[in-house]
Amino acid sequence: MSKNGAAIQFQDISLERGETLILKGITDTIYKGKITALVGPSGAGKTTLLKLCNGLISPTNGEIIVDQHPITEFEPTTLRRQVGIVLQNAPMIRGSVFDNLALPIKLQRSNLHTEEAISMLNNVGLDESFLTRDAYELSGGQKQKVAIARTLMNRPKILLLDEITSALDPVSKGEIEQLIRKINKEYGVTIIWITHNLQQAKDIGDFIWVMMKGQLVESGDKSIFEHTKNSKVQQFFEGKF
Amino acid sequence: MTYTTLALTLIFVLIPLILSKTLNLGLEKDTLVATVRSIIQLLAVGYVLKFVFDADSYLYMFLMITLMIVAATLNARKKGKAIKGITWKIATTLIIVEVVTQSILLGLNIVPATAQYIIPISGMLIGNSMVLSILFLNRFTAEIEATKDSIELVLSLGGTSKQAIHMQLKSAIRASMIPTIESQKTIGLVQLPGMMSGQIIGGADPVVAVQFQILIIFALLTTAALSSILVGFLSYPTLFNDRLQYIENSTSK
Numbered sequence: 001m002s003k004n005g006a007a008i009q010f011q012d013i014s015l016e017r018g019e020t021l022i023l024k025g026i027t028d029t030i031y032k033g034k035i036t037a038l039v040g041p042s043g044a045g046k047t048t049l050l051k052l053c054n055g056l057i058s059p060t061n062g063e064i065i066v067d068q069h070p071i072t073e074f075e076p077t078t079l080r081r082q083v084g085i086v087l088q089n090a091p092m093i094r095g096s097v098f099d100n101l102a103l104p105i106k107l108q109r110s111n112l113h114t115e116e117a118i119s120m121l122n123n124v125g126l127d128e129s130f131l132t133r134d135a136y137e138l139s140g141g142q143k144q145k146v147a148i149a150r151t152l153m154n155r156p157k158i159l160l161l162d163e164i165t166s167a168l169d170p171v172s173k174g175e176i177e178q179l180i181r182k183i184n185k186e187y188g189v190t191i192i193w194i195t196h197n198l199q200q201a202k203d204i205g206d207f208i209w210v211m212m213k214g215q216l217v218e219s220g221d222k223s224i225f226e227h228t229k230n231s232k233v234q235q236f237f238e239g240k241f
Numbered sequence: 242m243t244y245t246t247l248a249l250t251l252i253f254v255l256i257p258l259i260l261s262k263t264l265n266l267g268l269e270k271d272t273l274v275a276t277v278r279s280i281i282q283l284l285a286v287g288y289v290l291k292f293v294f295d296a297d298s299y300l301y302m303f304l305m306i307t308l309m310i311v312a313a314t315l316n317a318r319k320k321g322k323a324i325k326g327i328t329w330k331i332a333t334t335l336i337i338v339e340v341v342t343q344s345i346l347l348g349l350n351i352v353p354a355t356a357q358y359i360i361p362i363s364g365m366l367i368g369n370s371m372v373l374s375i376l377f378l379n380r381f382t383a384e385i386e387a388t389k390d391s392i393e394l395v396l397s398l399g400g401t402s403k404q405a406i407h408m409q410l411k412s413a414i415r416a417s418m419i420p421t422i423e424s425q426k427t428i429g430l431v432q433l434p435g436m437m438s439g440q441i442i443g444g445a446d447p448v449v450a451v452q453f454q455i456l457i458i459f460a461l462l463t464t465a466a467l468s469s470i471l472v473g474f475l476s477y478p479t480l481f482n483d484r485l486q487y488i489e490n491s492t493s494k
Binding site: 054055056057058072076077078080081084085087089091093103104107108150151154 | 390391393394395396397398399400401404484485486487
């Protein structure tokens with residue numbers, strides 16, 4: 001695929017924290033309009049990689065190119081609206097679901113209209129009765145849906161999802177997978193999805209990235225599940241660690 | 242009061258010492274240190290004040306107030322030592338508080354411009370400002386530690402550092418100001434303030450003592466608001482870098 005099809009390019013990305021090397025020499029491309037499933041054991045650096053894309057942290061070495069521009073050329077606030085992230089555990093702010101949906105709009109010193117909020121809620125499979133519900137009282141699945149809707153309020157071109165279904169029941173999990181497919185297909189949003197569930201990665205990912213100990217050890221289409229030459233990746237796929 | 246009579250008040254030190262020993266509270270050493278320090282510090286300040294009042298020199302007044310600000314800064318900074326540049330941030334706050342309050346008091350001729358008024362009033366206001374700064378820093382750092390998720394959330398959605406820290410800042414400012422406001426609600430009913438009581442014991446007209454106390458409690462309100470807001474607004478930018486990223490461990494070490 002050509003560079004024009006690149007949503008994000010990682011060029012020899014490393015990140016150090018004191019003496020610890022958290023990410024090491026990551027070089028690869030995330031393609032526009034595709035879903036990339038990011039898998040790997042705990043502590044592999046997956047969440048850190050997502051936060052780099054959203055600009056919540058910066059690499060120690062290397063360059064990240066977003067939409068053909070070095071990430072450092074973006075105003076941080078502009079970048080974060082364009083590259084939205086749904087954080088693990090879907091933190092809610094105090095208040096109603098409406099308050100949570102209105103947050104990204106308020107940050108731009110504007111107001112969210114009720115019709116817009118209802119429309120976004122419907123998009124994520126929740127009805128308008130949720131608008132006035134206390135965000136802290138929602139179930140895990142409902143919080144995840146509200147968190148996705150809240151991030152979508154910024155109309156991001158790229159959506160980063162950090163283990164958004166790991167604590168959900170199978171029904172909620174299925175609903176969210178369906179929702180993400182819809183966002184990807186209907187709105188052409190590029191998606192990077194961290195998951196611990198290899199079956200989910202197979203089902204939903206156009207591309208699969210495997211990270212281990214801060215390195216990107218394997219990447220490609222779904223065929224890597226069958227044809228990986230890396231013995232450690234093979235062991236990981238077989239659930240051996 | 243003679244020194245012999247004053248010595249009898251040491252009974253008030255003996256009571257907590259005996260209680261601490263009996264109940265195994267382990268506070269004997271701290272109580273003794275506090276007692277000795279308060280005797281030395283207060284006697285010393287008494288003689289220094291007598292000297293400054295007699296000299297009636299603006300230079301000595303300035304030096305005395307500077308000393309108060311330095312001592313208060315060194316004490317308050319301990320609570321926010323992980324915040325970059327906290328010493329000068331607190332010092333700036335105390336200086337602004339002193340300049341604003343004294344400008345109003347002296348500029349509008351509310352009190353005479355003599356050491357007898359300026360120094361005790363400065364002491365009360367700087368002392369209160371120090372306590373407010375400590376209360377603010379205590380609450381602010383605890384709030385940040387407890388709500389890192391929401392700071393990250395606001396930043397991740399495209400918020401600025403000020404928007405990300407707004408809730409924690411507001412909550413810490415409110416929490417640090419509440420004791421000042423609440424204590425003023427019951428002043429005169431539950432407690433007779435120290436300055437007023439001192440003046441009355443010293444033989445001043447109670448009405449005059451009350452007038453001065455009112456002056457002080459109003460000034461303390463300004464001090465409270467200015468202190469927490471200034472320390473807050475001077476401190477929060479150092480918690481983020483120029484890419485609007487929260488700097489880990491910027492409030493705790």
